[in-house]
Amino acid sequence: MTKTHVKFAAVAAVVAATVVMASLAAVAQNRTFSPGAANAEWKTYGGDLRSTRYSPLAQINKDNFSKLEVAWRFKTDALGPRPEFNLQSTPLMVGGVLYSTGGTRRAVVALDAGTGEMRWMYSLNEGKRGEAAPRQLSGRGLAYWSDGRQERIVYVTPGYQMIALDAKTGRPVPGFGRNGIVDLKLNNDQEMDPVTGEIGLHAAPVISGDVVIIGAAHLPGSIPSRRDNDNGYVRGFDVRTGKRLWIFHTIPRPGEPGIETWEVESAAEQSGNAGVWAQMSIDEELGLVYLPVELPTGDYYGGHRLGDGLYGESIIAVEIKTGKKRWHYQLVHHGIWDSDIPCAPILADIVVDGRMIKALAQPSKQGWVYVLDRATGVPVWPIEERAVEASTVPGEKASPTQPFVTKPPAFAKQGVTIDDLIDFTPALRAEAVKLAARYKLGPLYTPPVASKWEGPLATLMMPSTTGGANWQGGALDPETNYLYVYSSNQISDLALIESDGKRSDMRYVRGTAPNPAAPPAALPAAGAAGGEAAPPVLVQGLPLVKPPYATISALDIDKGDLVWQVAHGETPDNIRNHPALKGLTIPRTGRIGRIGVLATKTLLIAGEAGFFTTPSGQRGAMLRAYDKATGQEVGEVYMPAPQTGSPMTYMLNGRQYLIVSISGGTYSGELVAFRLPQDATTTN
Template identity: 45%
Template sequence: MSKFACAISLVLVGLQMAGAQGRSVEWTHYSGNAASHKYSPLDQINKDTIGKLQVAWRWTSPDNAVVAANPTARPGGYADTPLMVKGVLYTVTSLGQIAAINPATGQTIWALDPGNWKTGRPGNLGYVHRGIAYWSDPSTRQSGGGDRLILGTHDAHLISVDAQTGTLDKTFGQDGRVDLMGSLANAVRATNYSVTAAPVVVRDVIIVGASIHDGPTHKEWPRGDVSGFDVRTGKRLWTIRSIPQKGEYGNETWGDDSWTYTGSTNVWTNMSTDEELGYVYLPFGTPTDDFYGGHRPGHNLFAETIMAVDAKTGKRVWHFQGVHHGVWDYDFPAAPILVDITVNGKPIKALAQVSKQGFTYVLDRRNGSPVWPIEERPVPQSTVPGERTSPTQPFPTKPPAYERQGVTESDLIDFTPELKAAALEVFRQFETGPLFTPPTEKGTIVNPGWTGGANWAGAAFDPETNTLYVPSITSPIVVQLIKPDPARSNLLYVRGGTMMPPLIDGLPLLKPPYGRVTAIDLNQGETRWMAAIGDGPRNHPLLKDLNLSPLGMPIRNAAMVTRTLLFVAAGAGNLGGGGNLPVGARPLSKVEVEPTKFRVLDKATGATLWEVDAPGRPLASPMTYMYQGKQYIVVAAGGGLNAELVAYALQ
């Protein structure tokens, strides 16, 4: 993949001449392209025209009708970023319904309900789907007759749908379906094992991970294996075991035979692919249990690891572990972003992986070597009986962290002496320290918490300037380990107690900004700018007279970048919910909580150019396309009874 190849592909592959209708520019993957850039070269909507942006159409999700008739099937948030391919917009709803939509009018062309939601509500966030994959058969590419939509479902199946007709491809698997779960130990369909993220397709191989229920009561849990399937037949071609079994590379990193029963370590989020290299890049998560690992001594490969896999053979090419023996739930939460950068005059085919802990890991995507040194540094050790944490953890030397890391007295709010004194009282109730301070029986303030830093919405990358835009939130949590009832759990310790640090007179414990976007120059490994997103608690009675700049809201932001603009949809709370108050976040008790916003920033400076109250609660990144000569911005919003797509265009 040559320099700017991913950007050029959006123009050359996504550009179609449609006669008098004008040109079309597509959005062919969940994150825009296979490299997960969330970038488009379109600029009809720009700094000069943004003031004319208005709602062009709204599309009502068919989930709304299902929920009205089946209240127990209430979905989670609408987390899809639609695709636009060959003049049709495609989306998957929270309940797993697939629809084809006219991109100019928002009218439904066809809709398919595979009925996967009827199996039962999945664990974690419930009914949530984060995308579908589009595959075009080269032999029928001109007619489109071989085009397929690929979906991983809540009931742990892989389905293939004819993109033209909206019918299941009966030649794929068994009547259009492939069972992903099979005989996997400890897996219960939908209950603790499902799929939420979009599959990927590279060199005619579908690769799919799994969503596995967090917080198990037992150490025996399903593994997060990743498999490749023939895109035409659905035949399973290979499987990568996320926890190496006996005789496999990395098995020795699981002491006390813990590889025989430990689970999770799954790729629950999105992946990226490099068609030229033939690689798929897998971001693995945390093993069972998220916050206590006394039963699984060792570094625990391939937990919290980025792995490059040959898509045809399923062979591991290289891996990099970002957290050894994880006890912080620091999953790699988003797809690695494939970037072609120039460092010290040398072109590098790299990847940039954002993280919950606030680091951006930049690696050569051909071999996994760090672009800038990543140092193993000593970290605090656990005092919990039976726990054996790693003496060191990897610390990237570049780029700088984009989030506050760890908790010291200097991190506490100090708007007034009284607030600082109150914050110190709370601070002294818990164990605190630098990044990677482990959980304790007393309770440790972990910052970033598992809801903080960057999360599944990931980042956006501008290949014109090699700038990475990372939305993140400051969201510490308290992790207190307790001994469970032996009749209910065979783990020595589980997480208990409170989750969020107490508020200080209705204010967060730590200094702002609480929600931000950071622009990082990936050629230099340096921060270009950082902008707080949202006013935050500036109108608190104790702050309103201090003339503060925006403090940012702890609301998840999802980004998309174009030739001149950065689009930021804000709506997901720090537990993935939304609305005017983040679900899972405590209300700032003396603050009027601001509505969630859809914002447009100057990508060069971070200055806000335009904003509007967000429809519903956007969770996923916006997307953009051009159809019949007009550029559209589309964002998914809402959930439950009000899920919809909202399209914006110049009026």
Template identity: 40%
Template sequence: MPPGTNHDWPVYGGGPESIRYSSLTQVNRENVHALEVAWTFETGDAYPGSEMQCNPLVVGGVLYATTPKVNVVALDAATGRLLWRFDPHEGRKVLGKMRNRGVAYWTDGSGARVFVGVRQFLYSLDAATGRPDPGFGAGGRIDLRDHLRPGEKQMVSLSTPGIIYRDLLIVGSLTSETLPTPPGDVRAFDVRTGALRWTFHTIPRRGEAGYETWPKDAWRYIGAANNWTGMSLDGARGLVFVPTGSAAYDFYGANRKGDNLYASALLALKADTGERVWHFQTVRHDIWDRDLPSPPSLVTVTRDGRRVDAVAQTTKSGYVYLFDREKGTPLFPIEYRKVPPSDLEGEVTAAMQPFPTRPAPFARQLLTEDMLTRRTPEAHEAARKRFATLRSGGQFVPGSRQGTVIFPGYDGGAEWGGSAYDPETSLLYVNANEMAWILTMVPPPAPPRARERISGAQLYARECASCHGADRRGAPPEFPSLVGVDDRYTDSEIMTLVSEGSGRMASFARLGHDANRAIVDFITTGRIERVAGRRRSPMDMKYLSDGYKKFLDADGYPAIAPPWGTLNAIDLDTGEYAWTIPLGS
């Protein structure tokens, strides 16, 4: 059956090919303006700062979706009538931000299951009733923290659903951006029992290919290189395509010298065993948070008069990589070019990085002074003065003490929503962000006493500041402000969040109660009230990012002139653009 001819939407992204395409023709350009609301369903569990990023599934007339607090609901797709609801929290207060992009659906023809990740757990639910499957794991769930590193239970969760291959659920993970964090192993679980069937180590262990691209036994203390975006599947070939993110710590890699395979790479794995077939690393020794942001699209293109099954991967830098699906050979040339070294002590960046030559980038690659805001003369002058203090040299300019422009920014280029592909025209549709961010590297606070002791402020700088900022104001909505957090949560609840972690936030249980207490006191008061004992660690950093900071003017508008994004249609047969329109003004 050709992609998109099934009128159901049974997989995240529409189908295992991740092309977000439907052949339905009832709604078209001539009548779309006449659409009316058929029904509305109120989830009833929204809260300040909550999100709904779910891509609902529709199977056999039933819509399966998740709510802001990651309840799973099954609705009659025609009427919106609630068929069942599963609350994994059982009425308990939800601490921290919840994020979920949908569920996975499996059936063998006689029974069906819905799989959902909630914090560190993966649940299997009966698709007919919403009740947990008692035969799956322990009481219908498994703990995703298991089977990663011996003796550890660092926070790991599943925000994007896995993909089904026969009787396997193949999943990635969402982890912290800082150290310590678990490795981003790709794993396959038995859909009936929850038993672990195979694991692919994205940070290789001794004897595995790629081990030589890391320091000795890096997998024991370096983390991530995870798949948080979801994946695509060629069921006929038994190949699963897995995009990965950067290794942790994201912005300084002195303790992970080397190219760091298989971080920031596209992997083609045998779906039944996890064996690697081929890979391509889009960023060597990634210190820019250049995670591959979305599942690749499985496409078929015309090349030299013949049809070629291919895989198209978009990136945060605004590139489209196109590979032969079976062999991994590029279908357009890729050049390796020299890039600037880092001047930070201890950092050794890769000398060369890959640049696809076609299609041309779908986002601008270099921020220059003539691109700065003209919103008002005052805004332009302030942006010009700030820009003059920064480094801006295009892609792969390392973070610096003075501040480096990251453009496109941490959120792309391409975003997590992914691209869409029309198999009838061979056009790939992709939207681009064009927002500049500033990466400034700072040394952590000097210890007030002997090296074995550290204050709550220093613990915060090491564990929290990269996301929430040195000033605790964060970068909402992705990284919430911690100013006034004690107005939203009790002291006990904040201690629980710090100790247990939540979503991308790591668990700090390893630091011990006194250290957690010191962090909470600093967060809630801004004062250094306690000192906690600690030991030297290979996770110690000489430099840390001062937080996720957009390049904005004094009024909070982008410091660059519009457009702040584009929508692009790219012909994958030729690598040429059919059209581009601006988005964001």
């Protein structure tokens, strides 16, 4: 068979990199602040409190990346009662000690950063409270604090308790809370069951000075059991004592600013969620912490919470010491697409048309980076209110307009048209078009529909409800102000059905209309919301939309431009080996997942999601390095499982280490430390 070359939108668009780099060098000279991970350590989850995920280390570079070898591995199986298969931790490294969460009970370990040998381990068995937690497993990380005399590790358990440990011994600090523990379900301006209260946190705490700031997370909100779910307030605590210093009500209470954005005031009192489950960022000079807020209760139906509904899907700047709001900016009004702000805002000092701006760059599920002045909340480039389609779901009243970012361009595909459907072959194309005819297609912010079997079955939404970007966020090179972000291009079929009241007291919940001609179920789905779950929108097991399925983008946030974009992740086996694609040459498609990126002096580093089989027959995933200026791939290293936690790096005894959390499929959680062979190291 003659090989057919399949073309799809070029993704390796390298845009005038040489010219761009020359101008950036001049800009960099004007900056006095040095963000990024300092002193060759990694002291906070995001590398620094600005969440740049940047380290200036340069020993590992484009010439030697592929020579990386495993320095040590740390398996997390025995840290809990059973192995964990979704290790999302980014460890910290301070003073030669690596600190990480791990295991199904979210233990904390201190490891020798050079060998992986365990120095201590702390684990709290929370019993029923832990079992009922909405955010289980090992979480994403922890926080380090020191006043130069004491050193502490602070983290949040699955059961929503904040624990301060002595960093040297792993023992709870007696003067913090009660025996080192603060019960976060208490003193939260609401009553909740201490065991079943639906609140937890995967994100790492952030600490500035003596203030530790804690957010909140809940179960997914597609079929919330209660529309008056628990609230996700944000609180500041004294890191020395655990005493609550302040609380910020992410849904305003009567009399508080923002309540006027709720058409029915009692709905604000009733509604829950609006947590900050994403990582927060801090500007210590301005004294502000930036809160990326999720939706109020109900991810896709807002009929019980009419109005713009502050502070849903807003960035809020509050004073670190007092919790008082300085400004807010709502990214989505009256959200009905689960556009929770999923990750840390990245703080950057940018230069726009010769003017220095203390900026905040917020990657989003919907595929934009929102760039705001972080002192004022004013957009750096216009964000325009544009008319969007009205909802036809009974009781719903979608916002007539939504904010549209004009710069930088979207890093993900937005909206779905017929042109987005796969065209590998005419037959697949025809099948895709026929399938799509049952759905509603439209641009970004096309509302979900009330599902009908005869059509539309659902709204096809892209980016999907999990993004675009998600919790892993992005990275920033503070020398060039290039922002890097991984993104998935996949579809969600978004539809609502009337709730039967058994699983939720919402009027509508996510679901798809059943086939009225289908035979009665052999056994009814106990408590089902009323509709059978629709199968994923696939064509012979292939994604409905064209590749790339996952990309890494570099955005110049001085200029508001997309500099380069590459497909990230080798084409998965289920596509490479698909019989319908036999004889075709499929360019690298990228692999869908949640992939954090790491920027170093010269490289942009990220592992792959999912598995594939290497040319030598190994099943696993690659850790890849790109030239951060151009996006050209410069190295790869095999890993036996996908990256599931964002990578970090540090220097110890003259050698640079890269740490990646890997897990997935049948491979349980493991921290893997890479470094160069001794003879390949050069002076940093």
